[in-house]
Amino acid sequence: MTIKDIAAYCDVSVSTVSRVLNDHPDVSPAVRDLVHEAIRKLHYVPNNSARSLVSSRSTAIGVVSRGVDNPFLSSLIRVLSREIHDRGYTMVLHQIATQADEVQAAAMLEREKKLLGVIFLGGRFNYTEDELRQLTVPFVCCTYTNTFGDLREDAYSSVSIRDEDEAEKAVRYLVDHGHRRIAVVLDDPTDSSIGQLRFQGYRRALTRCGLDYDPALTVLTGNYALSAVYDGICALLDSGADFTALLAISDALAIAAIKALTDRGRRVPEDCSVIAIDGLEMSLYTVPTLTTLCQPAEELARESVEMLVSLIEGTGSHRHKLMETVLRPGASVARLREA
């Protein structure tokens, strides 16, 4: 039983069957059903030659994901899974806690699972050449680049957004809507990570817009815990702090912030506007709909796999790609009325 038999049985081309097997979108539902039905009926187990040829050596690509409760990373893992599989490799997923060290985890995994390469998701921004010697295979930083470390640019690859610029863009959007007292919700402003860069972007925006930075309007969560966001916003309100808008550095944090504001009787956006960065599907269904800068999740993940595969196969060298977010206006930002 081969793919040719299935094609003949269904009276379609071999490449059509192949497209169905690889879940490509350009096949009509009717043909897809026909092929799947034939595969079931004939008990065909696909095992194409390219895949068979490599089956004796490792095909493993490690994905080391840091920060296990991050729904944005879940959406990336979904795309990584598909892209890695479609290129004939195997995704070995290893999720570690926010505090754990992904370089060490990757080095262990590399030895144990004979990885050909590693994609880091949500990792640290401060790798040193010294510690990266633990890793002997190529790696790609997905969603970040090594801003605070000392790696040579040609020693690793990365795909990311310009976190500092994007945070500035979000704050400017609030300023353009008349807001002057803008709070920020983040994890830790000194963690050499997305949080630090987005916090820098927040402060840069304030400076460039001629606004003062007020440390009292900074809500720190620690480990991106939603309960800490909730408690932090409640404490901020209880302190009598004066603010009319808020930037959360991720959609999930924004959702918890909206909840706290609402529970304390503040209307969003009438009493407080909220903007975030991520673009989760779930944020389309918050009350009110979250205004957010959408990261190109699909492209971030696809480009990461493409970079790593070209390094593994020796057809490309290390690269760094920067992508843009797209504003998805919701109903969580309102123009500030003059008092």
Added chain:
Amino acid sequence: MTIKDIAAYCDVSVSTVSRVLNDHPDVSPAVRDLVHEAIRKLHYVPNNSARSLVSSRSTAIGVVSRGVDNPFLSSLIRVLSREIHDRGYTMVLHQIATQADEVQAAAMLEREKKLLGVIFLGGRFNYTEDELRQLTVPFVCCTYTNTFGDLREDAYSSVSIRDEDEAEKAVRYLVDHGHRRIAVVLDDPTDSSIGQLRFQGYRRALTRCGLDYDPALTVLTGNYALSAVYDGICALLDSGADFTALLAISDALAIAAIKALTDRGRRVPEDCSVIAIDGLEMSLYTVPTLTTLCQPAEELARESVEMLVSLIEGTGSHRHKLMETVLRPGASVARLREA
């Protein structure tokens, strides 16, 4: 460099270092930081002997997850990742679309990646002995069991909740709060899946409570698309349908339903109560907080790995375990006032 050197350097026991390496919670943050610091400084790559011994043979456990946009499954994958790793195995994750066939995907993966076993997440409930012959390694159904198929009980393992009973429990909770006209949001009532079982539970509850089933109060989504839930609820309201409460068969569907109700000017819970089944963390932050029956995600995933590992290692035989949900009362269900 061995684990003993790290322990000596830090002046802690070898088992403490081991606990840190395995991310066990019972280590103080100070000791954890100390050990990680030493590991970084000494460039130690952990590679314990049990893992080394098996490195020449496959350690791969396949996790085939169906329905890639399901946040409940994301939370299970997190636990599966940790449990599989802790037991010295490798998680090979393969995510497939809701319409794709997980048995075929698993059979391909088994050949290509030399899997030792498979955990199916969110799969079909209607496997036949015939089609399962494609698979030659043991498998565990996680979150469901083969209700509609013809597998012998001793031919596979499963860990699940009693979907029908749990849906009945949710409806009874609404009835106990005075509701008589209860809508239901699900994917497809004839898909031999969670949706069908929970729909049966909904209907059984109505019957047992002496209430009529009204087909007009059924909102079908197709592929669990949140946009379809939203549109479906809006259409239901526009049709002038008379209902005071709603069961969504998953938290994600409930979040989209609450959004539609709110956007159409219905207050939740004053005008319409909402209950769901899942217990996502995110559902603690909806406005209002979602009342939901929480599945024991941690236990479902842990038990699945335990079952599969005991089958792989020949220390256990096929088993079927049923678990209970726990009601997490939010603010989305109100007692119906007498008209």
